Amino acid sequence: MAGNNDQDSRVARNRNRQQPPKKHWFRRIILTIVALIVIGGLAGVGLFFYYAQNSPTISESKLKSENATRVYDANGKLIANLGASNREYVKSANIPTALKSAVVSIEDRRFYQHKGVDYYRIIGAALGNLKGSSLGMQGGSTLTMQLVKLSVFSTKTSDRNLKVKAQEAWLALNVEKHFSKSQILEYYINKVYMGNGIYGMGTAAHYYYGTSLKNLNLSQLALLAGMPQSPTYYDPIQYPKYATSRRNLVLEAMYDNKVITKQQETAAEKVNVQTGLASSSERASIVAQQKHKVVDAYLKEVIADLTAKGYDYQNDGLKVYTNLNMNAQQRLYDIANTSQYVSYPNDTAANRFQLGVSVVDSYTGKISAMVGARKNGNVTYGTNHAVQTDRSNASTMKPILDYGPAIEYHSWPTYKAVADTSYKYPGTNITVHDFDNKTLGNMTMRQALVQSRNIPAVKTLQQVGRTKAKEFANNLGMNLKTVEYANAIGANVSSLQVAGAYAAFANGGTYHKPYYINKIVTQDNRTTSYSSNGKRVMKKSTAYMITNMLKDVINSSTGTATTAKISGVYQAGKTGTDNYPSNFKSKVPSDAEIDSWMAGYTKNYSVAVWTGFDKPYSANGYINSTTSKISQNIYREMMTYLQEHSPNSDWTKPSSVGTVKKNGIEELYVVGHLFSSAEAASGTNSSAASTTTSREASSSESKKEASSSESSSSSSESSSSEESSSSESSESSSSASSESSSSAESSSSAASSSAEQPADNNQNQ
Numbered sequence: 001m002a003g004n005n006d007q008d009s010r011v012a013r014n015r016n017r018q019q020p021p022k023k024h025w026f027r028r029i030i031l032t033i034v035a036l037i038v039i040g041g042l043a044g045v046g047l048f049f050y051y052a053q054n055s056p057t058i059s060e061s062k063l064k065s066e067n068a069t070r071v072y073d074a075n076g077k078l079i080a081n082l083g084a085s086n087r088e089y090v091k092s093a094n095i096p097t098a099l100k101s102a103v104v105s106i107e108d109r110r111f112y113q114h115k116g117v118d119y120y121r122i123i124g125a126a127l128g129n130l131k132g133s134s135l136g137m138q139g140g141s142t143l144t145m146q147l148v149k150l151s152v153f154s155t156k157t158s159d160r161n162l163k164v165k166a167q168e169a170w171l172a173l174n175v176e177k178h179f180s181k182s183q184i185l186e187y188y189i190n191k192v193y194m195g196n197g198i199y200g201m202g203t204a205a206h207y208y209y210g211t212s213l214k215n216l217n218l219s220q221l222a223l224l225a226g227m228p229q230s231p232t233y234y235d236p237i238q239y240p241k242y243a244t245s246r247r248n249l250v251l252e253a254m255y256d257n258k259v260i261t262k263q264q265e266t267a268a269e270k271v272n273v274q275t276g277l278a279s280s281s282e283r284a285s286i287v288a289q290q291k292h293k294v295v296d297a298y299l300k301e302v303i304a305d306l307t308a309k310g311y312d313y314q315n316d317g318l319k320v321y322t323n324l325n326m327n328a329q330q331r332l333y334d335i336a337n338t339s340q341y342v343s344y345p346n347d348t349a350a351n352r353f354q355l356g357v358s359v360v361d362s363y364t365g366k367i368s369a370m371v372g373a374r375k376n377g378n379v380t381y382g383t384n385h386a387v388q389t390d391r392s393n394a395s396t397m398k399p400i401l402d403y404g405p406a407i408e409y410h411s412w413p414t415y416k417a418v419a420d421t422s423y424k425y426p427g428t429n430i431t432v433h434d435f436d437n438k439t440l441g442n443m444t445m446r447q448a449l450v451q452s453r454n455i456p457a458v459k460t461l462q463q464v465g466r467t468k469a470k471e472f473a474n475n476l477g478m479n480l481k482t483v484e485y486a487n488a489i490g491a492n493v494s495s496l497q498v499a500g501a502y503a504a505f506a507n508g509g510t511y512h513k514p515y516y517i518n519k520i521v522t523q524d525n526r527t528t529s530y531s532s533n534g535k536r537v538m539k540k541s542t543a544y545m546i547t548n549m550l551k552d553v554i555n556s557s558t559g560t561a562t563t564a565k566i567s568g569v570y571q572a573g574k575t576g577t578d579n580y581p582s583n584f585k586s587k588v589p590s591d592a593e594i595d596s597w598m599a600g601y602t603k604n605y606s607v608a609v610w611t612g613f614d615k616p617y618s619a620n621g622y623i624n625s626t627t628s629k630i631s632q633n634i635y636r637e638m639m640t641y642l643q644e645h646s647p648n649s650d651w652t653k654p655s656s657v658g659t660v661k662k663n664g665i666e667e668l669y670v671v672g673h674l675f676s677s678a679e680a681a682s683g684t685n686s687s688a689a690s691t692t693t694s695r696e697a698s699s700s701e702s703k704k705e706a707s708s709s710e711s712s713s714s715s716s717e718s719s720s721s722e723e724s725s726s727s728e729s730s731e732s733s734s735s736a737s738s739e740s741s742s743s744a745e746s747s748s749s750a751a752s753s754s755a756e757q758p759a760d761n762n763q764n765q
Helices: 004-015 023-051 061-063 096-109 119-130 143-152 160-176 182-191 201-209 220-229 238-258 261-271 278-287 293-308 326-337 394-412 445-450 454-462 466-475 485-489 495-506 541-554 627-644 678-683 686-690 694-699 701-711
Strands: 071-072 078-081 318-321 353-361 368-369 417-420 441-444 517-521 527-529 572-581 595-601 606-613 657-662 665-670
Touching: 023 160, 061 143, 061 182, 071 572, 078 293, 096 143, 096 220, 096 238, 143 160, 143 182, 160 627, 182 201, 201 220, 220 238, 220 261, 238 261, 261 701, 278 485, 278 701, 293 368, 293 517, 326 627, 353 495, 353 627, 394 454, 394 466, 394 485, 394 495, 394 572, 394 595, 417 445, 417 454, 441 445, 445 454, 445 541, 454 466, 454 485, 495 541, 495 572, 495 595, 495 606, 541 572, 541 657, 541 665, 572 627, 595 627, 606 627, 665 701
Parallel strands: 071 318
Antiparallel strands: 071 078, 318 517, 353 368, 353 606, 417 441, 517 527, 572 595, 595 606, 657 665
8 A cells, every 4th residue: 555655655746746848949040040931031121221321323325325534634625535436326226136045045144034133133143152163243233223323333352242232132123114125235245345445345346346236147246245345355256265155155145045946046156256256447447446646655544543443444435534634644645746846766666666655753652644655657646655564764773872871871971982983883794884984083972973974883783782772762652573783774664663763852752652643533423532651761961962963964064954944944853864785885886875854843843855766775775875865855754844834943951960071072961971071981992892602792792882871970970959850661552553553563773784885884974
C-alpha cells in the first residue's frame, strides 16, 4: 500500500506541477522577420519619397536635346560645343520598326509592359548583385530611366548611388505619365552617344553608312542599336571584331524576343560588319566634331582633365567653365600661326618648326592660355608640345634645381663666389662644357646665372646635394623621380611645369599647381568648383633673390635674354638651349641646337616657351643661331600683350633680405647670413672632388652637403619671422590636377642627362 501511496503521491505532484508554456519560438521568429520586412519596406518607401521630392526638373526640351558638353572661357562665354554640330533628329514615324525592336530587345525587353520602372527587373538585378553578377545597380534601369539619366543626370561613377537611382525611377514614372512609349523611344534613339562626336542613331547612320536609317538593313540596324553601351569599342571602323560580337548579341536578343525569325538572325549574322561602311571623305563631311583650332590644345587638356575627374563629357551634358582668357588665347594663336608678330623659318609639314607655350596666372595657378603647336592644319586634338615632357628644359632648370635650393637651404648671397673652372661630372671622366668651351674663373652666383654658365650650375648642385635639390624642385611641380648631376642644366619637363614653377618665384614663394577647370555644372544643376590651394614651398627671401637675379638675365647687357626685354615692364626670366650630343655634332652646323626655351614672369603672369623641331635628328631639323631667338620673340610678344591689360609694378623686397655693395653692384643676402669675403669665396677651389669615382661621389654626398653648409656660414637660422619653412611638399591635383594636367608626369632624366653624354648639353642662351 505504501508503494501505491507513494506512486499516487508522485502522480498527484506531477498533476499539480505547473506545465511549461508551449514553444512558440518558430512563430515568433516568423513574425519578427515579417515585422522587419514591413518596417524596412516602409523605411524604403519613405526614403524613396524623400529622395524623390528633391529630384531635378525634367522637360521635353531636355529629353529631346543632345548631350553635348559645352565649354566656356573665364568670362562665361561659350567657346566649344563638344558634340556634332549637325545632328539629324529623326521622328518616330521615320524610325524603322526593326531598329525600335532591336533597341527594346537589347536594352529593355519589357519596355511596353512597365510604367517606367520594371520591378521584376529590379528584383533580378538585386539578386544578381547578391550573386556577384556584373548586372550591378544599372541592371535595373529601363529605357525610360536611361533616357532620364542621359537628360538630367551625370554618368559619373560616383553618381551611381541609391539617391540618384530613386530620383531616376521617380522621374521615369512621371515621364511615362506625360509621354507615349513611341515618344520615349524616339527621344532615346535621337539622344544616345554613338562615338566619334556623333549623337543620335539618325546621324550615326549617315556617319557610318552614308545614308539614312530607312535604307539600312537588319545587320546594320542591329549594330547601331547595340553601340550606345560602348560606342568606342563597338565602332565597326576601328574594332570590327567587337562590333560583330555586339551586333550578333543584339540579333540573338531580337530572336529571343520573337521580333525576328531564326532565319533572319542567321542571315544577318553572316553579313560582314564592315559591309556598306561610308568612305573616310563621306564621314568627314558629317563633321563629327567641330573644329576649334584656336583653343585646340587647351580643349584637349580640359577633356583629359574631365576624364580624370570621372566625368563622361560625351554623355553627361556638362557645362564646363575654364580659366581660359580667350583674348589672350587668340593673341597667342596668332603669334604662333601668323607672321604678323614673329618671323618663322621656312619649313615643311613633314618637319615643322614647332612650339609649346603655357601662360599661367602667377597668384592662382590658373592656366590662362596655351598653344601646343603651329600650322597643324585640320588636325583636332593634335600633339600638345606645351605639356609634353620628352625634351630637356635646358638652363631654365638652373633657378629651380641649383640656385634656388642654394639660397633656400644654405642662405647663399647673390655675391657667393662660384668657380667656372675645368670640371668633370662627379663620379665620371666626362667634362662639363659651356657653349663657348671656355672657363671664366671665379664669378658670383649672380654672374653665373645671368650669363648661364654650366660649370658653376653643376658645382652648385653638387654642393647643395641632390636630395635637397630634388625636394626643392619637386615642391615646384617638377616630379623628378631621380636627380643626376647633368639635370643641373636640364631635365625632361614641360613648358607648363616650368611656367608653374616660375609663378612661385613671381608671387613670393607659394606654389599653385596649374589647372584648367574652374567649375563644372551637371545636368541636374550640381556645381563643383575647383581651385589650386597654394603651398608655401620656399622662403620669401629665396623667391625675391632669384627674381632679382633673373631680372638681370633680361636687363643686363651680359644677360642671355635681352631679346625678351619689354620697355617699362618689370619682369624676370631665363633662357635655355639644348645642344646635340658629340656623336651627332659632325652632322649639323656648329651653331645647331635641339631646343630653345624662354621662360619669364611678371607679378601677374608666368609664360614658358619651348621651340624646336619634331624631328631634330632629321635633315634641317635643327635650330641655329638665328632661329634660337624665336622663343624670346614669342615670349616678348605674348607678355607685351598680357601686360597691356594688367598692372605693372616691381617686386617689394621683404625684410628678410638685406643689401650690400660689392664691386659697385647692389647684392642681396639673407638677413642673419651676411657672408664675409672668405665665406663667400669658400668652395671655389674644391674642383678635385669632381674627379672622384662614382661610388666615392655617392658615399660622400652628405659630407659635401655639410661642407656646403659650413661654407655658407655655420650660424643658426635667424631670418625674420615672416620666413616660413619650405618642408611641405606641393599639393597634388584632383587632377588630374593634373592638374592634369593636365598636367603630365615628367621623366626622371633626359637623354641629355644620361651618364654617357651629359657634357654635350651645353645650354647657355
